[in-house]
Amino acid sequence: MFSGLVTGKAELAEIKKQGHTMALTIKTTPDFLTGAKIGDSIAVNGCCLTAEELTPNSFTVTMMPQSFNKTIFKDSQVGDQVNVERALAAGGRFEGHIVTGHIDDTIQLLKKKVNENALELTFDRPKRLKKQLISQGSVALNGVSLTIMQAKKGKFSVGLIPHTQDETNLSKLETGDYVNLETDVIGKYVEANLK
CATH class of the missing domain: 2.40.30.20 (Elongation Factor Tu (Ef-tu); domain 3)
Structure with a gap:
């Protein structure tokens, strides 16, 4: 984990x-x-x-x-x-969110924009994962724990603070590039048990 x-x-x-x-x-x-x-x-x-x-x-x-x-x-x-x-060490500080390392899909970067000190990235939202990608929910993109800013109309956006821009490969993405996507594991189980 x-x-x-x-x-x-x-x-x-x-x-x-x-x-x-x-x-x-x-x-x-x-x-x-x-x-x-x-x-x-x-x-x-x-x-x-x-x-x-x-x-x-x-x-x-x-x-x-x-x-x-x-x-x-x-x-x-x-x-x-x-x-x-x-992998997380037992008894250590737990930050971010639960990430299993099991990739759900690859998704494409649709738009990249600078908003003051943040870098906003907008990705396509696979229809089959729509209920697992919600505004203010958690998502992992290329393994990076992020909060979804907005999810609607087949896409969703995330924001990168300067630290995340410096420490990950997400700021180097160009429009059209693909990333590994993992949705929130809790959301997966909730959706599965509500069907």
């Missing part, structure tokens, strides 16, 4: 594709990997993956076909910046 508070800057150092499976080597800082071990869960752009190899400043994960097909990684390139987060 994760909180959606990105804790490290990283980049894709190597990509090995074979059909719809791929291995990613992610270069990061030694601080980020302090205490990490083989088998740990690490969120990469919001996708929960298992560390299979570790060096002092990198880790390697393997993605199965389901994750490959459901995420933005199929279009990734060496050098891309990715958001990374280690």
